[in-house]
Amino acid sequence: MELWLSRITPNPRSAQARADLASAGALHRRLMGLLPREDLGDSPRQAAGLLFRVDESRSGTAVLVQSARKLDESRMPYDYGQIEHRELSPLLEALTTGQAVRYRIVASPTRRIGRSAKNGTKEVTTPLRGAEAEAWWHSRARDHGIEPRSLVAHDRHDAFDRSRGRRIRHAAVLFQGAAVVTDPAAAREAVRCGIGRGKSHGCGLLSLALLGSDT
Template sequence: MTTWLSVLTPDRRRPQAAADLAEADRLHRRIMQLFPAGLGERPRHGSGVLFRVDEEPSNVNVLLQSGIEPEPGRLPDGYAHVRVRTLDPLLDALRPGLPVRYRLVANATRKLGRNTKQGEPLTVVPLHGADAEAWWARKAQEAGLEVRTLSMTPLAPALGKRAPGRAGGQGPVPHARTCFDGTAQILDADRLRAALLGGIGRAKSYGCGLLTIAPGR
């Protein structure tokens, strides 16, 4: 099955694009408009959609990975410049020992406590510093990578809406984000493909979990 990588560069002068970039829920809904209806109860999962927002000095890019080719014509006129390509040549070239450069924006968290009462939520806390670095080292091993270098940058939380009836009031729900950049060596190509296609960690509907790689020296 073909895997697609799209780069959307929204025109932030347009109110719709600016509003979508400010709220992860809105951006997720906008991205799902690129795909046909009827994808089941879990359309993001069914279409293999993972995305993240990469902020550059001069613009903002939304990277979108999917198992279905997106249809840019479904976006509002002038909303974004869109480039689409297939990831299949990269996925097919993965092999043990290959050096790569990677980037991951992830919701690095830890669950605290035990769910001792029916319906009682677990406390989820974001990780920082050495704890976040250890989280990524463990996830990277699970994904078939051996981390060689790491640059870690805390990002502003992705804001989503609170589920109806959930405790905590009506305000937005922050989802912590950390950007992990660096170099690694492939240990297991099959596990890496699975991680690239399935994503890493929590909050995938809020722009977290998309791991991208490129061949390194």
Template sequence: MTSLTRIVPDPHHTAVRADLADVDSLHKTLMRLVPDHIGPTPRATAGLLFRTEPGPDTALLVQTAHTPDLAALPTHYGTARTIDLTPLLNALTPGRTMRYRITAAPTVARSAGNPTRHPVTGKRRGKITHLTGDDAIAWWQRRATAAGLEPVTVSSLPRPFPRTHLARSAPYFTLTQFDGLARITDTTHLTHALKNGIGRAKSYGAGLLSLAPA
């Protein structure tokens, strides 16, 4: 059962302040919601995707492959409500128009100027370049199409990528929030994208695709 949990954290809680300032800390807190010892790629195995929702009161949207263990959150962390996404997934049909939102990390791998070759294939490793503006929108249109969506409207908004001095060694990503309307073209690809996320930086609050009836 794929679940979506909306957490409204208490901004006065010490753990909440630490999590909202550092995505590494937030990721570690949210991983407490899923079972331990589930293999070498626990986030992917647990289907954990999350996004920080802007607004007067910050909210966290957290998606998991199973019902999350909310009791594992720090005491008095905030209020939370979990819903089963199965009805939404079952209602996906080609031609239906949906509202969408995703905060993603648009990137492209460019080999020019990168002399490093893959040790097995011998091909040059692509240098990861972050995309913004029209390039980011074009990236989303390509990824949406591959995910079984035909974008009808697209709006984009740069989103911050909070870090602290404690996480200098971790990669930095440029995040963009995309909103709009899209028509469903392929339910199999769309279901896969909904459950597994889109793009890079899934451990850093990117990749969670949300849909709602238009």
């Protein structure tokens, strides 16, 4: 099964690119529009397997997009930005038990307080920050086949979508560091499917790179 990683470098002078970066919902819709519609059938979101993350660095802003279909740059607005593609199968096949990797993910760590029919309370989802968020990541990472050896965590701006009458908001935290693969199959599935909530709004994309390589 193919899995593509695309890196979009938005043009800061493009009004459309700036508008998309200002809303996770708008950016998701833009990226879905870059996929070949004829290949996605009746359930385009599921068929696309679309995950994305906005990365900020000294060199500027980049949008990393992972999908089961290669993005079609001809569908991007004129002067929107530059795009590069890479197929991820070689990386996934290289994952073995004990393999040292670097990881990076913007996730939405939460805790759910359960529903009780007896006292009439409803389920509440609470965002986690600080030490609680780090504990959440350690637990999720282990469940998904990697054991963190180091961790640096930074709060990110909440991911939100207020368009079309929506009021969607996800707390976002950047987790990155070094890890060891403990279950290659689970790690591959985590890369393909993402981790946690907010996957349609820029959360959940797990990036792995073999430690000491540029893969």
